[in-house]
Every structure is written in structure tokens, then in C-alpha cells.
Amino acid sequence: MAKRLGQQTIVLDKQPIVLAGAAIVGRKEGDGPLAKYFDEVVDDEYAGEKTFEAAESRLMRDAFIKALEKSGKAAKDINVILSGDLLNQCTAASYAFRDSDTPYLGLFGACSTMSESMLIGSILIDSGAADYVACAASSHFCSAERQFRFPLEYGSQRTPTAQWTVTGAGTVILGKDGQGPRITCVTPGKIIDEGIKDANNMGAAMSPAACDTIVQHLQDTGRSVDDYDLILTGDLGSFGSAMLRELTVRNHIDLKSKHNDCGMMIFDLARQGVDCGESGCGCSAAVFSAYILEQFRLGLLKRILFIATGALLSPTRTQQGETIPGIAHAVCVEA
Amino acid sequence: MKKPISKHEYQKLVEKKAPGSHVVRNLFAAFFTGGLICTVGQGIMMLVKSFGADKDTVAAVTSITMIFLGAFLTGINVYDEIGKFGGAGASVPITGFSNSIVSPAMEFKKEGYVMGVGAKMFLIAGPVLVYGIFASVVAGIVYFIWKQVM
Amino acid sequence: MIDLLKAFLLGGVICVIGQLLIDLTKLTPARIMVLFVVCGVVLGLLGIYPCLVDWGGAGATVPLTGFGNVLAKGVMKDVDEFGFLGVFTGGVKAAAAGITAAVTFGYIIAITSKARIKK
Structure with a gap:
């Protein structure tokens, strides 16, 4: 069982394993220094969908499927999906997993969602509540721009401290046993x-x-x-x-x-x-x-x-x- | 845990360390872009005038044409690039006003023609009309009173 | 030819003022647009803006301040003609061409084109 250490830290006894991970990113990310590590680069910002929100869900779902494949697990092995994104009501995540036929817990931690999901997932496994957990997060430049800033075609300058929202999704599969960190x-x-x-x-x-x-x-x-x-x-x-x-x-x-x-x-x-x-x-x-x-x-x-x-x-x-x-x-x- | 830096100190530090805008570059870009757009407007004015149109017609035709150009360049995904380069040089001219109307309309088309295009069209430009028209009413009242007094 | 140059210079200077406000005061572009229109109305009412228009032509009419000037000019004209009622009719009447053009072209362009990502 997990034990608390000091004020906030939790030590995990069973040490859950990161079985596999997959990431799918957009064109600009696919042009960057980490390009060769990503599983897939999607050139079309709509990812074949009609809207940016649907495109983001698509990236998320595909990254999930890819990670499952790499981990050698099937969707039914996953006890719970922990996932979130930046959009209102965690739109991208809930629509990405609505057909997954797997228990789902939506998280909002803004850009901290990935470590938040891994944190909760590993505690769930450590406690025996779950054997395998999927942790996923996504964002999309276009869906984030329209929610937080301006329409895409609006001509404005970015201030020098402004950060660029990544188009991409990542999923890791955590398990109680297997190979990996x-x-x-x-x-x-x-x-x-x-x-x-x-x-x-x-x-x-x-x-x-x-x-x-x-x-x-x-x-x-x-x-x-x-x-x-x-x-x-x-x-x-x-x-x-x-x-x-x-x-x-x-x-x-x-x-x-x-x-x-x-x-x-x-x-x-x-x-x-x-x-x-x-x-x-x-x-x-x-x-x-x-x-x-x-x-x-x-x-x-x-x-x-x-x-x-x-x-x-x-x-x-x-x-x-x-x-x-x-x-x-x-x-x-x-x- | 003891806080090594107070809220106020942190905000000061952030302000001090934050990279500033490239002010000089931005000013040149704004001057050039804004100047060029106005020159195009002047060219249209002169052209319309050469057809013998009166002053009011020239003004109306010019602004309609400029608004069309702004909308068109937005539609072909170019105006955002002009804006990125020119900053205020692209948003202050009437073409920028047009851009601020077309861009949300395009963006929110997916939410439907009524609540998307129709409702969001004035998302950015709405305040300009609200304050512009309201200011004109105030100006009208001031002018009216001034006329009574004089 | 000299008119083109004057338009370039005046238009450029007005935009530089806008850029200075963006870079130095952290005002958002939307606020600056509002500020410019209101300034245009005030300068139009005071009779200052018409002088700029005489000198710089489109350099003064194309920026948003010119739109404010049109509103002021219109409201004063209607007040002259119809008295107090003109307060309500003048501004928008004078700006009608611009507003209608913006709505019309905006609608047509919006339904025929698609938003794309910036590279």
C-alpha cells in the first residue's frame, strides 16, 4: 500500500510500471527537434474531422489506441482511463473515449493533467483498485486559440512571453506488472x-x-x-x-x-x-x-x-x- | 514551508525580467503596414474621383472597397499574417475592422449560421460599434447644446 | 503623387500611435480599436480631424479614427437639419455604407472560406 512520506509525498509500494506510451502530434510539432520520437505526425489541423474539437479528440483516441497496441494490452484490460484536456468540460477527452467501453475519469489540471493522471493512476494500481490504467492528455492549437484567445484568422501579434499551444496527444499505459520504468x-x-x-x-x-x-x-x-x-x-x-x-x-x-x-x-x-x-x-x-x-x-x-x-x-x-x-x-x- | 519571496516581490521580479516587445521593429512594421494600406485607400479614392464622383460618393466607395479587401484577404487566410507582421498597422485601418468581423464569423461557422456566424460576427468589432455610436450620440448632444447656447 | 505620399505618412503615423499603445501600455487590440473610434468622434466634433482629412486624405479616413470622424460629421449634419432628433439618426446614417459593407462581405466570405492554422 502507498505510504505518505513527509508533508505531501506518497511512496508507492508496488511501483507501478509504465508499460508503453504513444504520442501523436501536429505538423508544426512534427517539424521540431523531437519529430522522430513521435508515433505519428498529422499534417492536417482538422485531422480529417470537421471541427478542431473533433480533431483534438481524434488525436487523443488514436494515441490511446497506439499506446494500447504497444503495451500489448486490449481495451478491456484497462480498468480505468484517466484523462483531460484544456477545453471547457474536458470536451476533447470525453468525446475521445465515449466509445471506448472502458470506465473513464475526466480530470482537469490544465497543462499539469499528464502528471496528475499518472499520479492518480499509479496510486490506483498501488492500492489494488486497478491493474492497468491509461493516462492521457491532449491539446490543440486551434481549439485552444478559439477558447482562450482570438479567432485563427484575426490579425494580431503575440506578446513576447506568450506560449504556443501544442497540437498533440500523449497516452501512457500503467500496469501492475510488465516491462518498463x-x-x-x-x-x-x-x-x-x-x-x-x-x-x-x-x-x-x-x-x-x-x-x-x-x-x-x-x-x-x-x-x-x-x-x-x-x-x-x-x-x-x-x-x-x-x-x-x-x-x-x-x-x-x-x-x-x-x-x-x-x-x-x-x-x-x-x-x-x-x-x-x-x-x-x-x-x-x-x-x-x-x-x-x-x-x-x-x-x-x-x-x-x-x-x-x-x-x-x-x-x-x-x-x-x-x-x-x-x-x-x-x-x-x-x- | 517558509516563503523565500513575497507575492509583491515576485510580481516585481517577473516584470523586471520579462522580455520586452521589439518596440522599434514593431513601430517600423506598423508604420509601413498602416501607411501602405492607407496609400492603397488613397489610390482608390483618386481613381473613383477621376470618374467624376462627388465627395460623399468617393468616401463611401473607398470605405466599401477597403472593407471588401480586408474581408477578402481574411477569407484567403492572408490577413492574419499581415497582422502578425504589422500589428497596429493592420488592426487600426478599416481593413482591420473588417478582419475583426470576418475572422470570428469564419471561426464560429461550425456552431451554425445563426448562433455561430450571426452571433459571433461582432465578437471583437462589437465594442467598436457600441462605443463609436454611443460617442456619436454624446457628440450630437454636445453639438446640439452648443448650437442652442451660441 | 504627393497625395499618395501624404496618405502613407499620416496613415503610418496613426498606426504607430496604436502600436505604441499596444507595446507600452499592455492595452489589448480590442481596447485600442475602441479608443481610436472614440478619439475620432471627439476630434471630429472639435473640428480637428477634418483638417487631418484635408491634408492626408485616405491616411486620415482609412484608420478607425476616420470612422469615428464620419460618425461625428454625420451626427452634426443631422442635428443641423433635424434638430435634436439628429442626435439619434446622424451617426449610423453616415456610417451606413461601412457597416453594411462589413456585414455583407463578412457574411459572404465567412460562409465560403475556412479557417486554417498559421504555419
């Missing part, structure tokens, strides 16, 4: 709001939460940065990452060269014209499910801390003048 402990994060109001600067809104979770995790486990090969934050982007460093230094933690951010990995920031990096649930989901798992398979990583970060932003509340709360959940994955 193990999830050894998890640290759910607190909602941290440091008063950032600018919806075009989500990196700065999320980095205090990322810092809080990292500090708490290290404190609870008694580990240091050196115990990890990689501290991988969700999608803070380049500015958010710089702010994270500022904050961790103030907590007497030196991230050294151990830190990287999913939001700076999918695109070549300068060449692809994304000023500050990327965001969106699909970003950390795709990077983890494709690139990170491959690094584990190749034996290049032994132990990482995966901290997907979310800006719990509501367009309604920001219009009402509210600030943006951030959240970050940590999952420790070991070879």
Missing part, C-alpha cells in the same frame, strides 16, 4: 497563486507552483537534485524556466544542468518562431510519452522527476480581473 513516488502539488494577471505570461504564473512542488518533494524524500538525472518541468517555456531558476535559487536549490522543460523541447524556439516556448496538456504528455520513455528504453535515464505544470486559468475570471493560479504535480520515474 517504474513510478516510485509522487508528490501532488498545492495551488499557488503569486498574483500574475497576464494570460500571455503563463510561464510566470506556473513557475512558483513548480518550485513549491520541487522543494516539497526534495524535502519529503530527503533527496537532492543530484539524485536525479533529469528534473523535467511541464511547460513553463523559456521565461517560466528562467523564473523557476530564480525561485529555486532563493530556496537554496541549484538545479544545475539537471533541469529541462517540455515547453522548450518540442519546437526549435528561434527557427520555428515561438518566442517563449510551448504549452498545452499535449505538450508534456507528448514529450513524456514519446521522448522520455524512449530515453528510458535506451538506458540513458535512470531516475527523473516529471513535474507537469498547469495554469488554472479561466478566461472568465481573468476578464473579471482575477489572477492566475498555478499548479504542479511531481511523479518520480525510475528505470
Whole structure:
């Protein structure tokens, strides 16, 4: 059974295994540095569907099917799907899995959804409540733009701190047995709001939460940065990452060269014209499910801390003048 | 856990460290784009005038043509690129007004012709009409009173 | 020829003011559009904007401030003609061509074209 360690960390006894992962991304992501790790690149932003929302669901469903295939499991082996996305009412996820004939729990953690789903999934397996769990998250540039910003064809400039929403979906299959890296402990994060109001600067809104979770995790486990090969934050982007460093230094933690951010990995920031990096649930989901798992398979990583970060932003509340709360959940994955 | 930095300090830090816009580049781009669009407008004006149209007709035909151009360039997926380059140079001219009407209408077509195209058409441009018309009413009242007094 | 140059210069300068507001004040483009129209109405009422139009032609009429000026011009004309009733009729009457064109072309273009992603 899972045991609490310190304030927030949960140590998993059975150490659930990440059996397989799959990621499907859009054209721009398929043109980036991680292109070769993705299972599929979909050139058409509609993915053969009529609307962007349907396209996002399509990516999610296909990534799920692909991950199942790679894990050698069938849909009926999966006890529960844990999934979410950025759209209102978790639209992409619920429509992606409506025909899956599998119990489904919808999650909203904004861009932290991937680690949130892995966190809950691994506890479910550890407790014996489930044998196999699918964790999935997605985002789509076009569906996010129309919900959070402007119509696609509206001529506007992005501010320099604005992040680009990734078009993509990632799924991992967790199991009680099998081959693959193990999830050894998890640290759910607190909602941290440091008063950032600018919806075009989500990196700065999320980095205090990322810092809080990292500090708490290290404190609870008694580990240091050196115990990890990689501290991988969700999608803070380049500015958010710089702010994270500022904050961790103030907590007497030196991230050294151990830190990287999913939001700076999918695109070549300068060449692809994304000023500050990327965001969106699909970003950390795709990077983890494709690139990170491959690094584990190749034996290049032994132990990482995966901290997907979310800006719990509501367009309604920001219009009402509210600030943006951030959240970050940590999952420790070991070879 | 002890907080090493206060909310206020953090906001200050973010403000200080945030990368600024490329102001000079943006200003040149806005000047060039806006200037060019207005030059096109001037060209149309001169053309219509050369047909012997009166002043009001020239003005109306010019704005109708410019609005058409803005709508057309939006429809062929070009105006957003102009906007990305030119910023205010693309959104301040009347072509930008047109872009702000066509782009949501296109985007929300999938939600139907009434609640999508019809309702969302003025999503961005609506405030311009609301405040423009309201300001004209206030201006009219001021002008009316001024006329009574003088 | 000189008229084209004047239009370029004046139009450019008005847009630069807009860009300065975007970059330095964090005002959103929608707010700036509103601000420009209202400024156009005020400057039109004060008789300043017509001078700009005389000098810069389309450089003054094409930007949104020109739309505000049209509204002001229209409302003053109708107040002259119909008295107080003109307050309600003048603005939109003068802007009718622009608004109708925007709705018409907007509708036609919207139903015939498709939104695509930016590369």
C-alpha cells in the first residue's frame, strides 16, 4: 500500500510500471527537434474531422489506441482511463473515449493533467483498485486559440512571453506488472497563486507552483537534485524556466544542468518562431510519452522527476480581473 | 514551508525580467503596414474621383472597397499574417475592422449560421460599434447644446 | 503623387500611435480599436480631424479614427437639419455604407472560406 512520506509525498509500494506510451502530434510539432520520437505526425489541423474539437479528440483516441497496441494490452484490460484536456468540460477527452467501453475519469489540471493522471493512476494500481490504467492528455492549437484567445484568422501579434499551444496527444499505459520504468513516488502539488494577471505570461504564473512542488518533494524524500538525472518541468517555456531558476535559487536549490522543460523541447524556439516556448496538456504528455520513455528504453535515464505544470486559468475570471493560479504535480520515474 | 519571496516581490521580479516587445521593429512594421494600406485607400479614392464622383460618393466607395479587401484577404487566410507582421498597422485601418468581423464569423461557422456566424460576427468589432455610436450620440448632444447656447 | 505620399505618412503615423499603445501600455487590440473610434468622434466634433482629412486624405479616413470622424460629421449634419432628433439618426446614417459593407462581405466570405492554422 502507498505510504505518505513527509508533508505531501506518497511512496508507492508496488511501483507501478509504465508499460508503453504513444504520442501523436501536429505538423508544426512534427517539424521540431523531437519529430522522430513521435508515433505519428498529422499534417492536417482538422485531422480529417470537421471541427478542431473533433480533431483534438481524434488525436487523443488514436494515441490511446497506439499506446494500447504497444503495451500489448486490449481495451478491456484497462480498468480505468484517466484523462483531460484544456477545453471547457474536458470536451476533447470525453468525446475521445465515449466509445471506448472502458470506465473513464475526466480530470482537469490544465497543462499539469499528464502528471496528475499518472499520479492518480499509479496510486490506483498501488492500492489494488486497478491493474492497468491509461493516462492521457491532449491539446490543440486551434481549439485552444478559439477558447482562450482570438479567432485563427484575426490579425494580431503575440506578446513576447506568450506560449504556443501544442497540437498533440500523449497516452501512457500503467500496469501492475510488465516491462518498463517504474513510478516510485509522487508528490501532488498545492495551488499557488503569486498574483500574475497576464494570460500571455503563463510561464510566470506556473513557475512558483513548480518550485513549491520541487522543494516539497526534495524535502519529503530527503533527496537532492543530484539524485536525479533529469528534473523535467511541464511547460513553463523559456521565461517560466528562467523564473523557476530564480525561485529555486532563493530556496537554496541549484538545479544545475539537471533541469529541462517540455515547453522548450518540442519546437526549435528561434527557427520555428515561438518566442517563449510551448504549452498545452499535449505538450508534456507528448514529450513524456514519446521522448522520455524512449530515453528510458535506451538506458540513458535512470531516475527523473516529471513535474507537469498547469495554469488554472479561466478566461472568465481573468476578464473579471482575477489572477492566475498555478499548479504542479511531481511523479518520480525510475528505470 | 517558509516563503523565500513575497507575492509583491515576485510580481516585481517577473516584470523586471520579462522580455520586452521589439518596440522599434514593431513601430517600423506598423508604420509601413498602416501607411501602405492607407496609400492603397488613397489610390482608390483618386481613381473613383477621376470618374467624376462627388465627395460623399468617393468616401463611401473607398470605405466599401477597403472593407471588401480586408474581408477578402481574411477569407484567403492572408490577413492574419499581415497582422502578425504589422500589428497596429493592420488592426487600426478599416481593413482591420473588417478582419475583426470576418475572422470570428469564419471561426464560429461550425456552431451554425445563426448562433455561430450571426452571433459571433461582432465578437471583437462589437465594442467598436457600441462605443463609436454611443460617442456619436454624446457628440450630437454636445453639438446640439452648443448650437442652442451660441 | 504627393497625395499618395501624404496618405502613407499620416496613415503610418496613426498606426504607430496604436502600436505604441499596444507595446507600452499592455492595452489589448480590442481596447485600442475602441479608443481610436472614440478619439475620432471627439476630434471630429472639435473640428480637428477634418483638417487631418484635408491634408492626408485616405491616411486620415482609412484608420478607425476616420470612422469615428464620419460618425461625428454625420451626427452634426443631422442635428443641423433635424434638430435634436439628429442626435439619434446622424451617426449610423453616415456610417451606413461601412457597416453594411462589413456585414455583407463578412457574411459572404465567412460562409465560403475556412479557417486554417498559421504555419
